[in-house]
Amino acid sequence: MAALNEILPVEAVLLDAPAADWREAVRRAGDLMVATGTATDAYTTEMIENVEENGPYIVIAPGLAFAHARPSPAVLGTGMSWVRLAEPVEFGHETHDPVELVVGLAAQDAAEHTAAMGALARLLADPGTARALREAPTPRAVHALLSGEPRAAHRERAAVRDAGDPHKILTVCGNGVGTSLFLKQTLEGVLDRWGWSGHVTVEATDTISAKGKANEAVAILTSREIARTLGDVGVPVKVVEDFTSPAEADRVLRDTYDV
Numbered sequence: 001m002a003a004l005n006e007i008l009p010v011e012a013v014l015l016d017a018p019a020a021d022w023r024e025a026v027r028r029a030g031d032l033m034v035a036t037g038t039a040t041d042a043y044t045t046e047m048i049e050n051v052e053e054n055g056p057y058i059v060i061a062p063g064l065a066f067a068h069a070r071p072s073p074a075v076l077g078t079g080m081s082w083v084r085l086a087e088p089v090e091f092g093h094e095t096h097d098p099v100e101l102v103v104g105l106a107a108q109d110a111a112e113h114t115a116a117m118g119a120l121a122r123l124l125a126d127p128g129t130a131r132a133l134r135e136a137p138t139p140r141a142v143h144a145l146l147s148g149e150p151r152a153a154h155r156e157r158a159a160v161r162d163a164g165d166p167h168k169i170l171t172v173c174g175n176g177v178g179t180s181l182f183l184k185q186t187l188e189g190v191l192d193r194w195g196w197s198g199h200v201t202v203e204a205t206d207t208i209s210a211k212g213k214a215n216e217a218v219a220i221l222t223s224r225e226i227a228r229t230l231g232d233v234g235v236p237v238k239v240v241e242d243f244t245s246p247a248e249a250d251r252v253l254r255d256t257y258d259v
Helices: 022-035 041-054 110-125 127-135 139-147 179-194 207-216 224-230 246-257
Strands: 013-017 059-061 064-067 079-089 099-106 167-173 200-206 219-222 237-239
Touching: 013 022, 013 139, 022 041, 022 064, 022 079, 022 099, 041 224, 059 179, 110 127, 110 139, 110 179, 127 139, 167 179, 167 207, 167 224, 179 200, 179 219, 179 246, 200 207, 207 224, 219 224, 224 237, 237 246
Parallel strands: 013 079, 064 099, 167 200, 167 219, 219 237
Antiparallel strands: 059 064, 079 099
């Protein structure tokens, strides 16, 4: 699978970009992916429509929006973009507005970018690295930080300690390939730290599939907006406000398992 710095080239980094509103901010991220050959203009429209249809759930942490849409013919290859805005804009999120950083994603399928998503999740989970990324003075400085994650490929998985079937947790977003994967990576990091990787699996999925898979899961973790869309699915639906926060993922897991 591609590394983060391979699917987010320096040419796809734009700093201090003007944007009048959230649509223009998402359009900036889309334009970069068009310029680097990742997608067509139609995909930018699809990213904007995703927010119009599903709400601002793509705002996954304070000041950070993760713009994406479903895989479609408008996606030419897997790639990402990075837009730091000159002035923050409102997306309409209850707790994380205003947004100053928009990360764009286009993927032909979920498997192609899972490793890169994990790398980005780990980078943003570290307060020092996250601050350095937000304050980087040049696109090359951003790219250098994205290239310097030495532990990503060497995380040890805990051994299975019993013969029972592992529990399943679903992470859900409107499309199943963007924010749900980001939350999955954050949760798996906490499960690794607990030594529970052999006991609990995490599956990223979309809202439609989640309703059919709910009876397989012990809980569904998602944003407030998607939780409203899901409604009562027969298992606990727990809201995670900050998808980049291991501390919040830890809290929600403890609540789920009464730890």
